[in-house]
Amino acid sequence: MLDAKPPPSSLPLPIPLLFLVPLFSIAAVSFASDYACQELSTSCGSVTNITYPFWLANDTDEHFTHCGYPDFKVICRDNTPILSLATDSYTVIYIDYDRRIISLADADILGSADTCPRVRHNLTSLTNFSLAYAPSDANLTFYFNCSDGLTEYMSPCLGKKSFVLTDEMIENNSFVPHNCEAVIVAPVLQEYLKSYQYELANRFREVLHEGFELNWSASTNTTCSHCEQSGGWCGLNKTSSTTSVFSCFCSDGRTASYNCSGSQGKKKKKKLKGTVAGLTLGCFTLLCLFLCVYILRSRKHHEKNEQGVEGFLLRYGSLVPKRYKYSEIKRMTSSFSNKLGQGGYGTVFKGTLKDGHLVAVKVLSETKGNGEEFINEVASISRTSHVNIVSLLGFCLEGPKRALVYDFMPNGSLEQFIYADKSKTETQNLGWEKLYEIAVGVARGLEYLHRGCNTRIVHFDIKPHNILLDQDFHPKISDFGLAKICPPKVSVISMAAARGTFGYIAPEVVTRSIGAVSSKSDVYSYGMMVLEMAGGRKNLDAGVENPSEIYFPHWIYDNLTKYCEVGISGLTSETGEVARKMIMVGLWCIQVNPENRPSMSKVLEMWEGSTGKLEMPPRP
Numbered sequence: 001m002l003d004a005k006p007p008p009s010s011l012p013l014p015i016p017l018l019f020l021v022p023l024f025s026i027a028a029v030s031f032a033s034d035y036a037c038q039e040l041s042t043s044c045g046s047v048t049n050i051t052y053p054f055w056l057a058n059d060t061d062e063h064f065t066h067c068g069y070p071d072f073k074v075i076c077r078d079n080t081p082i083l084s085l086a087t088d089s090y091t092v093i094y095i096d097y098d099r100r101i102i103s104l105a106d107a108d109i110l111g112s113a114d115t116c117p118r119v120r121h122n123l124t125s126l127t128n129f130s131l132a133y134a135p136s137d138a139n140l141t142f143y144f145n146c147s148d149g150l151t152e153y154m155s156p157c158l159g160k161k162s163f164v165l166t167d168e169m170i171e172n173n174s175f176v177p178h179n180c181e182a183v184i185v186a187p188v189l190q191e192y193l194k195s196y197q198y199e200l201a202n203r204f205r206e207v208l209h210e211g212f213e214l215n216w217s218a219s220t221n222t223t224c225s226h227c228e229q230s231g232g233w234c235g236l237n238k239t240s241s242t243t244s245v246f247s248c249f250c251s252d253g254r255t256a257s258y259n260c261s262g263s264q265g266k267k268k269k270k271k272l273k274g275t276v277a278g279l280t281l282g283c284f285t286l287l288c289l290f291l292c293v294y295i296l297r298s299r300k301h302h303e304k305n306e307q308g309v310e311g312f313l314l315r316y317g318s319l320v321p322k323r324y325k326y327s328e329i330k331r332m333t334s335s336f337s338n339k340l341g342q343g344g345y346g347t348v349f350k351g352t353l354k355d356g357h358l359v360a361v362k363v364l365s366e367t368k369g370n371g372e373e374f375i376n377e378v379a380s381i382s383r384t385s386h387v388n389i390v391s392l393l394g395f396c397l398e399g400p401k402r403a404l405v406y407d408f409m410p411n412g413s414l415e416q417f418i419y420a421d422k423s424k425t426e427t428q429n430l431g432w433e434k435l436y437e438i439a440v441g442v443a444r445g446l447e448y449l450h451r452g453c454n455t456r457i458v459h460f461d462i463k464p465h466n467i468l469l470d471q472d473f474h475p476k477i478s479d480f481g482l483a484k485i486c487p488p489k490v491s492v493i494s495m496a497a498a499r500g501t502f503g504y505i506a507p508e509v510v511t512r513s514i515g516a517v518s519s520k521s522d523v524y525s526y527g528m529m530v531l532e533m534a535g536g537r538k539n540l541d542a543g544v545e546n547p548s549e550i551y552f553p554h555w556i557y558d559n560l561t562k563y564c565e566v567g568i569s570g571l572t573s574e575t576g577e578v579a580r581k582m583i584m585v586g587l588w589c590i591q592v593n594p595e596n597r598p599s600m601s602k603v604l605e606m607w608e609g610s611t612g613k614l615e616m617p618p619r620p
Helices: 020-032 167-173 190-195 200-209 222-229 263-315 326-332 372-382 426-430 432-452 520-535 552-558 573-589 600-608
Strands: 042-044 047-050 055-057 073-077 080-085 088-096 101-106 131-133 137-144 163-166 182-189 212-216 233-240 243-249 322-324 339-342 346-352 358-364 392-398 401-407 456-458 467-469 475-477 484-486
Touching: 047 088, 080 101, 101 200, 137 167, 137 190, 137 200, 163 167, 163 200, 182 190, 182 200, 182 212, 190 200, 222 233, 222 243, 322 326, 322 401, 326 346, 326 358, 326 392, 326 401, 372 392, 372 401, 432 456, 432 467, 432 475, 432 520, 432 573, 432 600, 520 552, 520 573, 520 600, 552 573, 573 600
Parallel strands: 055 073, 322 392
Antiparallel strands: 042 047, 073 080, 080 088, 088 101, 101 212, 131 212, 137 163, 137 182, 233 243, 339 346, 346 358, 358 401, 392 401, 456 484, 467 475
16 A cells, blocks of 8 residues: 655755766766777667677678677677577577576578478587577477378478477387488477477477577687686677677777786776776765765754754643653563554554553654654644544654554554455454444544544545554544644645545545545545445455456446345345445545535434435446
């Protein structure tokens, strides 16, 4: 679940410090430009990453300077990358540089529309190449126009008495066709042989199309190995219009004939190291200077925020709960040993007061230094006193260390019950009646926040995760970090940015053209939560088997009667009416236009009335 909580204001990076970024970038570019042979990444057809140790050559001019193993030349012919092995041409399918694997396929086969092509490329010996057959490869042997052979392996489309055999077939049957016109051995991938092993006689084209894999290693090319070990790249250097010779391209700009370990290279490296050391020292000095400025500004910024929080506590001293020392917080949580959960603004731990009372302690993240979430939480809950609102017992404020102390809720959050695996019957154990009671309790808590206390409080983050359940499963609304406190007569709320959790945010909070932000925004979030309670799933669930069920509010609107039938999902006539009422109330609450949504007072009337009096809302 993603929280769209507005981030607190952060101190901008000092402008002079920003100049260090391009400074380091310029240095990096200047050193990279010293390379006599740049590493290029080019593309041909569907292969977009032809780079070192491979190199893309012109089909006509083979003599030009490049970086890459001499025998790794790829020619782009008719927008198709071709690699030659001896006298045979193979099409490059892909190159995996992490695993050092290149995938090839017979160019003649790929370019033919024949469903039964004749294979002409025999298994190529790679002893003179920097490539080797991979463990994933196997052999497929073609026997053409033989005098005899096993009928079940005969491929009539290849000609009279022509056969297609794998090594396993030959080994198991201990028989090889005799007096054949030609025998061709082609490399293929083992996994595709298994897929077509019973249809090879007529389906070998598909296996050949998948190609085979080759590994590469500089260790098989001694010359390139020495060059790379000395810090260079091997390649060919054009010396005339008709000649290219092997060269080792060094990082100091030289072109060596063997490796980059010569005396000239050492001198240039020494000079280069001196330049780098001087530049590094200068940059480090500037970095230290600007870092000091940044720390001083950050400290002033933090002190200003601390003054703001302390000022708030002084103004509302008679309303705020008990203030604890940080040492007391550590003691009551046994040094934060029992973690209950993690939120967007902090971590929650289980604790015990001196009198044995169990509490939940939310330790706010130190990075949230502006105090917005802390003030919201203390200011909002300190003004409330309701059975369905979580109780704030105390707080801690010592410099950047901040914590909030609440009553402990032994049954955790509603979230763990409504999204439970139905095979484990946790949702059924909670029961429709209990779900109904929880939904009504949350509605009473919200109605109190919107109308019952001396100021109007809009929560802006109603979701199952923020509904806590006590030992009797009575719901408590928690987490007031995004709440807005408004005068009682003010109905429209001014907001600088969207706040809430994706999936529960009211449309007008994101797009103001839909309507004004008000307490109706909480009604929308509440409706989405009630529908999830009734459906036992997320409202948006791409994992369902039927695509029409992905967005639950649309699906349930069209299938309400079927869903609430007696016998479906274990519903009785009474629980079926409860399910129907929960769904209809939820659908009314999630209307896009805020004016079409009921107030929380109206929602309570819906809960208390009969289902028959509820009108079906417009389709959401």
